[in-house]
Amino acid sequence: GAVVSQHPSRVICKSGTSVKIECRSLDFQATTMFWYRQFPKKSLMLMATSNEGSKATYEQGVEKDKFLINHASLTLSTLTVTSAHPEDSSFYICSAKDMGRPVGEQYFGPGTRLTVT
Amino acid sequence: AQSVTQPDIHITVSEGASLELRCNYSYGATPYLFWYVQSPGQGLQLLLKYFSGDTLVQGIKGFEAEFKRSQSSFNLRKPSVHWSDAAEYFCALYSGGGADGLTFGKGTHLIIQP
Numbered sequence: 001g002a003v004v005s006q007h008p009s010r011v012i013c014k015s016g017t018s019v020k021i022e023c024r025s026l027d028f029q030a031t032t033m034f035w036y037r038q039f040p041k042k043s044l045m046l047m048a049t050s051n052e053g054s055k056a057t058y059e060q061g062v063e064k065d066k067f068l069i070n071h072a073s074l075t076l077s078t079l080t081v082t083s084a085h086p087e088d089s090s091f092y093i094c095s096a097k098d099m100g101r102p103v104g105e106q107y108f109g110p111g112t113r114l115t116v117t
Numbered sequence: 118a119q120s121v122t123q124p125d126i127h128i129t130v131s132e133g134a135s136l137e138l139r140c141n142y143s144y145g146a147t148p149y150l151f152w153y154v155q156s157p158g159q160g161l162q163l164l165l166k167y168f169s170g171d172t173l174v175q176g177i178k179g180f181e182a183e184f185k186r187s188q189s190s191f192n193l194r195k196p197s198v199h200w201s202d203a204a205e206y207f208c209a210l211y212s213g214g215g216a217d218g219l220t221f222g223k224g225t226h227l228i229i230q231p
Contacts, residue, residue, distance in 0.1 A: 004160070034218050041126075043207065044161075046218035059218075093160060097217060102168060104149040104211035106219065108161040 002028050004096050006109035013084055014117055021079045021112045023094030030096035033077040034106060035069060038091040050077045084116045119144040119212050123222035130198050131230045138193040138225050140182075140208030149211040150191040151219065152182055156204045164206075167191060178202070203229045 003026040013019050023033055031052050036044040048058045048069050056069035066088075068080040077096075081088050091113050095106035120143045130136050142148060149168050153161040165176025172184040182193045191208060205226050209219040 006160075032217055041224075043221040043223040044219075046220075049218055095161075095219075103213060103217070104151070104168070104219070105163070105166065106217075107163075108153070110160040111158070113158075 002096075002098055002101075002107040004094065004107045004109040006092075006094055006112050008112060009110060010113045010115075012115045012117060015085055016083055018080055018082045019084055019114060021081075021092055021094075021114075023077045023079070023096070023109050025075045025096040025098075025107070028096075028098045028100070028107075029074040030077075031074060031099055032097040033071060034095045034097075035067070035077075035079050036093045036095065038093060038111070044093060047079075081114065084114070086116045089114055089116045119148065119210055119220050121208050121210050121220055121222035123206075123208055123225050125225045126223070127226045127228065129228040129230055132200055133197050136193075136195045136198045136202070136227070138206050138208075138227070140191045140193065140222060142189050142191065142208075142210050144189075144210060144212055146212075147186070149213070150182075150184060151209040151211070152176065152180070152191075152193045153207045153209060154178075154204045155207065155224075161207065164193070198227075198229055200229045200231070203227055 007022045033050040035047045048056045050056045050071040052071045058064045071077040093111040095108045122141045151166045152164040167184045208222040
């Protein structure tokens with residue numbers, strides 16, 4: 001089956017620094033990738049939609065200057081949390097849409113636990 | 118705007134007993150509906166999906182779900198749960214159109230009693 005990886009799985013950073021999270025589709029091409037944020041005991045909230053070769057589309061309330069998304073190739077999207085603060089601590093999950101699969105189907109990565117101290 | 122409601126935050130079931138997890142949605146047309154399972158610290162795994170056609174869909178791990186348009190529901194069922202089914206379960210909706218992101222319910226935490 002389709003595999004999506006995320007790196008790193010866990011990261012701890014100091015307040016004010018930036019952190020980059022990678023999302024890769026390992027065995028398929030993904031023109032579209034998605035970034036979700038999951039708070040403890042909460043649902044996944046879509047942050048942004050990342051399209052290869054174009055600017056990401058951010059959901060209402062998500063600061064695009066704080067959460068920089070780059071989708072430079074058909075298998076890689078990155079999320080950079082800039083000037084991180086403790087309130088940015090969360091579980092970030094990416095997903096990728098396989099071009100050959102029905103609309104709506106997404107494959108999810110294992111997530112990245114970000115802790116900002 | 119669309120929404121997904123999972124009324125039960127926690128459900129406890131004895132091993133071997135049957136299971137039903139509730140999911141209600143709000144959307145103006147027929148949505149695409151999904152059930153995902155998330156084990157601790159893991160990503161989401163697709164259990165099953167409904168796009169159209171037969172309203173009773175079969176998934177992996179012995180799960181099934183029934184789409185009921187009249188009740189705006191898509192409940193997940195399993196006739197006999199195993200201890201390994203303990204996890205977080207999410208119902209999700211895809212509305213199509215310009216945005217391909219999924220709208221998730223808040224999840225139901227399933228606890229299996231021995």
